[in-house]
Amino acid sequence: MTNKRFYHIGFGLDDLGSSPPKMALLSGDPQRARSIAQTHLQDVRLLSENRGLNSYMGYLPNDRPILSVTSGMGAPSLSIVVNELLQLGIQQIIRIGTCGSIQPHIPVGSIVISSAALCRQGAANDIAPVEYPAAADPFLTVALVKAARELEFEHYIGITASVDTFYEGQERSDSANPHLMRSLQGITEEYQRLNILNYEMECGTLFKMGGVYKFAAAAVCGVVAQRTVAENIMLAQKDIAIKNAIITAVHVATNFE
Numbered sequence: 001m002t003n004k005r006f007y008h009i010g011f012g013l014d015d016l017g018s019s020p021p022k023m024a025l026l027s028g029d030p031q032r033a034r035s036i037a038q039t040h041l042q043d044v045r046l047l048s049e050n051r052g053l054n055s056y057m058g059y060l061p062n063d064r065p066i067l068s069v070t071s072g073m074g075a076p077s078l079s080i081v082v083n084e085l086l087q088l089g090i091q092q093i094i095r096i097g098t099c100g101s102i103q104p105h106i107p108v109g110s111i112v113i114s115s116a117a118l119c120r121q122g123a124a125n126d127i128a129p130v131e132y133p134a135a136a137d138p139f140l141t142v143a144l145v146k147a148a149r150e151l152e153f154e155h156y157i158g159i160t161a162s163v164d165t166f167y168e169g170q171e172r173s174d175s176a177n178p179h180l181m182r183s184l185q186g187i188t189e190e191y192q193r194l195n196i197l198n199y200e201m202e203c204g205t206l207f208k209m210g211g212v213y214k215f216a217a218a219a220v221c222g223v224v225a226q227r228t229v230a231e232n233i234m235l236a237q238k239d240i241a242i243k244n245a246i247i248t249a250v251h252v253a254t255n256f257e
Protein backbone atom coordinates (compact mmCIF):
# COMPACT_ATOMS: atom_id res chain seq x y z
CA MET A 1 0.00 0.00 0.00
CA THR A 2 1.33 3.49 -0.79
CA ASN A 3 1.64 6.02 1.99
CA LYS A 4 -1.07 8.65 1.69
CA ARG A 5 0.67 11.92 2.52
CA PHE A 6 -1.93 14.49 3.43
CA TYR A 7 -1.82 17.42 1.07
CA HIS A 8 -1.39 20.20 3.63
CA ILE A 9 0.38 18.66 6.60
CA GLY A 10 2.65 16.72 4.24
CA PHE A 11 2.85 13.39 6.07
CA GLY A 12 0.82 10.21 6.35
CA LEU A 13 0.22 7.19 8.55
CA ASP A 14 3.29 5.30 7.31
CA ASP A 15 5.46 8.16 8.58
CA LEU A 16 4.21 7.59 12.14
CA GLY A 17 5.59 4.10 12.74
CA SER A 18 3.99 1.00 14.19
CA SER A 19 2.43 2.73 17.17
CA PRO A 20 1.09 6.09 15.91
CA PRO A 21 0.54 8.93 18.38
CA LYS A 22 -2.93 9.67 19.69
CA MET A 23 -2.14 13.16 20.91
CA ALA A 24 -0.93 16.29 19.13
CA LEU A 25 0.41 19.54 20.56
CA LEU A 26 -0.68 22.28 18.20
CA SER A 27 1.11 25.63 17.93
CA GLY A 28 0.27 28.56 15.70
CA ASP A 29 3.95 29.24 15.14
CA PRO A 30 6.21 26.72 13.36
CA GLN A 31 9.18 27.80 15.51
CA ARG A 32 7.18 26.92 18.62
CA ALA A 33 6.31 23.48 17.19
CA ARG A 34 10.02 22.89 16.56
CA SER A 35 11.13 24.17 19.95
CA ILE A 36 8.59 21.94 21.74
CA ALA A 37 9.90 18.91 19.86
CA GLN A 38 13.57 19.76 20.35
CA THR A 39 13.28 20.75 24.01
CA HIS A 40 10.72 18.34 25.41
CA LEU A 41 10.64 15.22 23.22
CA GLN A 42 13.06 12.38 22.64
CA ASP A 43 13.97 10.64 19.36
CA VAL A 44 12.47 13.53 17.42
CA ARG A 45 11.81 13.17 13.69
CA LEU A 46 10.88 15.98 11.34
CA LEU A 47 7.76 14.78 9.51
CA SER A 48 7.26 17.67 7.16
CA GLU A 49 7.92 21.36 6.52
CA ASN A 50 5.08 21.96 4.09
CA ARG A 51 3.73 25.54 3.73
CA GLY A 52 5.31 26.51 7.05
CA LEU A 53 3.26 23.81 8.77
CA ASN A 54 6.26 22.16 10.44
CA SER A 55 5.41 18.82 12.06
CA TYR A 56 7.49 16.63 14.33
CA MET A 57 7.05 13.26 15.97
CA GLY A 58 8.80 12.36 19.19
CA TYR A 59 8.41 10.57 22.50
CA LEU A 60 7.53 11.88 25.94
CA PRO A 61 9.68 10.88 28.94
CA ASN A 62 7.30 7.93 29.50
CA ASP A 63 7.91 6.75 25.90
CA ARG A 64 4.47 7.80 24.73
CA PRO A 65 4.57 8.93 21.09
CA ILE A 66 3.29 12.44 20.37
CA LEU A 67 3.14 14.97 17.55
CA SER A 68 4.18 18.61 17.71
CA VAL A 69 2.40 20.26 14.81
CA THR A 70 1.85 23.79 13.45
CA SER A 71 -1.70 25.03 12.90
CA GLY A 72 -0.69 28.30 11.26
CA MET A 73 -2.47 31.51 12.24
CA GLY A 74 -6.23 31.66 12.25
CA ALA A 75 -9.14 29.25 12.05
CA PRO A 76 -9.11 28.35 8.31
CA SER A 77 -5.55 27.05 8.52
CA LEU A 78 -6.18 25.32 11.84
CA SER A 79 -9.32 23.63 10.48
CA ILE A 80 -7.35 22.06 7.62
CA VAL A 81 -4.55 20.82 9.86
CA VAL A 82 -6.95 19.42 12.48
CA ASN A 83 -9.06 17.67 9.83
CA GLU A 84 -5.98 15.92 8.44
CA LEU A 85 -4.66 15.04 11.91
CA LEU A 86 -8.01 13.42 12.74
CA GLN A 87 -7.77 11.31 9.59
CA LEU A 88 -4.47 10.03 11.00
CA GLY A 89 -6.13 8.84 14.21
CA ILE A 90 -5.32 11.75 16.54
CA GLN A 91 -7.78 11.76 19.46
CA GLN A 92 -6.50 14.56 21.69
CA ILE A 93 -5.26 18.00 20.73
CA ILE A 94 -3.81 20.63 23.06
CA ARG A 95 -3.38 24.05 21.51
CA ILE A 96 -0.33 25.85 22.88
CA GLY A 97 -0.83 29.44 21.83
CA THR A 98 -0.30 33.09 22.62
CA CYS A 99 -3.02 35.57 23.49
CA GLY A 100 -3.82 39.08 24.63
CA SER A 101 -5.40 39.54 28.05
CA ILE A 102 -8.40 41.88 28.21
CA GLN A 103 -8.80 41.74 32.00
CA PRO A 104 -6.74 44.00 34.27
CA HIS A 105 -5.93 41.18 36.71
CA ILE A 106 -4.36 38.93 34.04
CA PRO A 107 -0.77 40.07 33.41
CA VAL A 108 1.60 39.43 30.58
CA GLY A 109 3.71 36.37 31.41
CA SER A 110 0.81 34.41 32.92
CA ILE A 111 -1.12 31.65 31.13
CA VAL A 112 -4.81 31.28 30.29
CA ILE A 113 -6.50 27.88 30.13
CA SER A 114 -9.68 28.20 28.08
CA SER A 115 -12.80 26.51 29.41
CA ALA A 116 -14.77 27.60 26.33
CA ALA A 117 -14.70 30.20 23.60
CA LEU A 118 -16.85 32.94 22.25
CA CYS A 119 -16.38 31.87 18.64
CA ARG A 120 -16.53 34.80 16.20
CA GLN A 121 -14.93 32.79 13.42
CA GLY A 122 -16.12 32.25 9.86
CA ALA A 123 -14.44 28.85 9.44
CA ALA A 124 -16.38 27.42 12.38
CA ASN A 125 -19.66 28.28 10.63
CA ASP A 126 -18.77 25.79 7.88
CA ILE A 127 -18.46 23.08 10.53
CA ALA A 128 -21.41 23.70 12.88
CA PRO A 129 -24.15 26.30 13.37
CA VAL A 130 -23.09 29.56 14.96
CA GLU A 131 -24.97 28.61 18.16
CA TYR A 132 -23.04 25.32 18.55
CA PRO A 133 -21.04 25.44 21.79
CA ALA A 134 -17.31 25.99 21.58
CA ALA A 135 -16.47 24.05 24.73
CA ALA A 136 -13.09 22.62 25.63
CA ASP A 137 -12.82 18.97 26.67
CA PRO A 138 -13.46 19.03 30.44
CA PHE A 139 -11.00 16.26 31.33
CA LEU A 140 -8.08 17.65 29.36
CA THR A 141 -8.87 21.14 30.65
CA VAL A 142 -8.95 20.07 34.29
CA ALA A 143 -5.65 18.27 33.69
CA LEU A 144 -4.16 21.53 32.38
CA VAL A 145 -5.41 23.41 35.44
CA LYS A 146 -3.99 20.79 37.82
CA ALA A 147 -0.66 20.87 35.99
CA ALA A 148 -0.42 24.67 36.10
CA ARG A 149 -1.26 24.57 39.81
CA GLU A 150 1.33 21.88 40.54
CA LEU A 151 3.96 23.75 38.54
CA GLU A 152 3.04 26.94 40.41
CA PHE A 153 2.56 28.94 37.22
CA GLU A 154 0.33 31.99 37.41
CA HIS A 155 -2.74 30.81 35.52
CA TYR A 156 -6.32 31.82 34.82
CA ILE A 157 -9.26 29.69 33.69
CA GLY A 158 -12.20 30.97 31.71
CA ILE A 159 -13.73 32.06 28.46
CA THR A 160 -11.60 33.11 25.50
CA ALA A 161 -12.71 35.29 22.58
CA SER A 162 -11.59 33.63 19.34
CA VAL A 163 -11.76 36.02 16.41
CA ASP A 164 -10.59 36.05 12.81
CA THR A 165 -8.40 39.14 12.80
CA PHE A 166 -5.58 40.33 15.01
CA TYR A 167 -6.19 44.03 14.24
CA GLU A 168 -9.85 44.84 13.51
CA GLY A 169 -11.39 41.89 15.35
CA GLN A 170 -9.39 42.66 18.48
CA GLU A 171 -10.17 46.37 18.21
CA ARG A 172 -6.62 47.53 17.59
CA SER A 173 -6.16 51.14 16.54
CA ASP A 174 -2.43 50.73 15.88
CA SER A 175 -3.26 49.35 12.44
CA ALA A 176 -3.09 50.15 8.72
CA ASN A 177 -6.88 50.24 8.65
CA PRO A 178 -7.99 53.83 9.32
CA HIS A 179 -11.62 52.83 9.77
CA LEU A 180 -12.63 50.42 12.50
CA MET A 181 -16.24 49.48 11.79
CA ARG A 182 -18.77 50.83 14.26
CA SER A 183 -19.85 47.28 15.11
CA LEU A 184 -16.35 46.62 16.52
CA GLN A 185 -15.88 49.90 18.38
CA GLY A 186 -16.22 49.12 22.09
CA ILE A 187 -16.24 45.35 21.59
CA THR A 188 -13.30 44.82 23.99
CA GLU A 189 -15.03 46.64 26.82
CA GLU A 190 -18.18 44.64 26.10
CA TYR A 191 -16.21 41.39 26.31
CA GLN A 192 -14.53 42.53 29.55
CA ARG A 193 -17.97 43.00 31.08
CA LEU A 194 -18.96 39.54 29.87
CA ASN A 195 -16.00 38.12 31.85
CA ILE A 196 -14.07 37.07 28.79
CA LEU A 197 -10.41 36.72 29.66
CA ASN A 198 -8.45 37.00 26.45
CA TYR A 199 -8.27 37.32 22.66
CA GLU A 200 -6.72 34.81 20.30
CA MET A 201 -7.55 33.34 16.92
CA GLU A 202 -8.03 29.54 16.96
CA CYS A 203 -9.60 28.06 20.12
CA GLY A 204 -13.25 28.55 19.18
CA THR A 205 -12.97 26.63 15.93
CA LEU A 206 -10.79 23.96 17.54
CA PHE A 207 -13.35 23.41 20.32
CA LYS A 208 -16.29 23.23 17.90
CA MET A 209 -14.37 20.73 15.79
CA GLY A 210 -13.80 18.69 18.96
CA GLY A 211 -17.56 18.49 19.47
CA VAL A 212 -18.38 17.63 15.88
CA TYR A 213 -15.47 15.31 15.05
CA LYS A 214 -15.48 13.73 18.55
CA PHE A 215 -11.99 14.36 19.82
CA ALA A 216 -10.71 15.98 23.02
CA ALA A 217 -9.59 19.58 22.50
CA ALA A 218 -8.07 21.94 25.05
CA ALA A 219 -5.95 25.08 25.02
CA VAL A 220 -3.35 26.86 27.08
CA CYS A 221 -2.09 30.23 25.90
CA GLY A 222 0.71 32.44 27.16
CA VAL A 223 -0.33 36.05 27.71
CA VAL A 224 1.87 38.25 25.52
CA ALA A 225 -0.19 41.45 25.47
CA GLN A 226 -2.17 43.22 28.17
CA ARG A 227 -4.88 45.09 26.35
CA THR A 228 -6.03 47.10 29.34
CA VAL A 229 -2.57 48.69 29.29
CA ALA A 230 -1.33 48.61 25.67
CA GLU A 231 -2.04 47.09 22.27
CA ASN A 232 1.45 45.85 21.54
CA ILE A 233 3.13 42.54 22.29
CA MET A 234 5.38 42.65 25.37
CA LEU A 235 8.48 40.97 24.00
CA ALA A 236 10.32 40.91 27.34
CA GLN A 237 7.73 38.64 28.97
CA LYS A 238 6.68 36.73 25.85
CA ASP A 239 9.23 33.92 26.25
CA ILE A 240 8.30 33.09 29.84
CA ALA A 241 4.58 33.07 28.98
CA ILE A 242 5.14 30.65 26.10
CA LYS A 243 7.60 28.52 28.09
CA ASN A 244 5.10 28.07 30.92
CA ALA A 245 2.27 27.25 28.49
CA ILE A 246 4.47 24.61 26.84
CA ILE A 247 5.61 23.04 30.13
CA THR A 248 2.00 22.87 31.33
CA ALA A 249 0.83 21.12 28.16
CA VAL A 250 3.77 18.69 28.09
CA HIS A 251 3.10 17.80 31.74
CA VAL A 252 -0.49 16.93 30.81
CA ALA A 253 0.55 15.01 27.71
CA THR A 254 2.93 12.93 29.82
CA ASN A 255 0.48 12.15 32.61
CA PHE A 256 -2.94 12.09 30.89
CA GLU A 257 -4.67 8.67 31.02
Ligand SMILES: O=P(O)(O)O[C@H]1O[C@H](CO)[C@@H](O)[C@H]1O
Pocket: 027, 028, 029, 072, 073, 074, 096, 097, 098, 099, 166, 200, 201, 202
Ligand atom coordinates in the same frame (compact mmCIF):
# COMPACT_ATOMS: atom_id res chain seq x y z
O1 LIG B 1 0.85 32.25 18.87
P1 LIG B 1 -0.27 31.58 18.12
O2 LIG B 1 -0.46 30.16 18.50
O3 LIG B 1 -0.13 31.76 16.61
O4 LIG B 1 -1.63 32.34 18.57
C1 LIG B 1 -1.90 33.72 18.44
O5 LIG B 1 -0.92 34.46 17.73
C2 LIG B 1 -1.37 34.78 16.40
C3 LIG B 1 -1.49 36.28 16.27
O6 LIG B 1 -0.35 36.93 16.66
C4 LIG B 1 -2.71 34.08 16.24
O7 LIG B 1 -2.53 32.83 15.65
C5 LIG B 1 -3.17 34.00 17.68
O8 LIG B 1 -4.16 33.07 17.98
Ligand SMILES: O=c1cc[nH]c(=O)[nH]1
Pocket: 098, 099, 100, 101, 166, 170, 199, 200, 201, 224, 225
Ligand atom coordinates in the same frame (compact mmCIF):
# COMPACT_ATOMS: atom_id res chain seq x y z
O1 LIG C 1 -3.15 40.24 21.55
C1 LIG C 1 -2.93 39.15 21.04
C2 LIG C 1 -1.73 38.44 21.28
C3 LIG C 1 -1.53 37.24 20.67
N1 LIG C 1 -2.49 36.75 19.84
C4 LIG C 1 -3.63 37.42 19.60
O2 LIG C 1 -4.46 36.97 18.82
N2 LIG C 1 -3.83 38.60 20.22
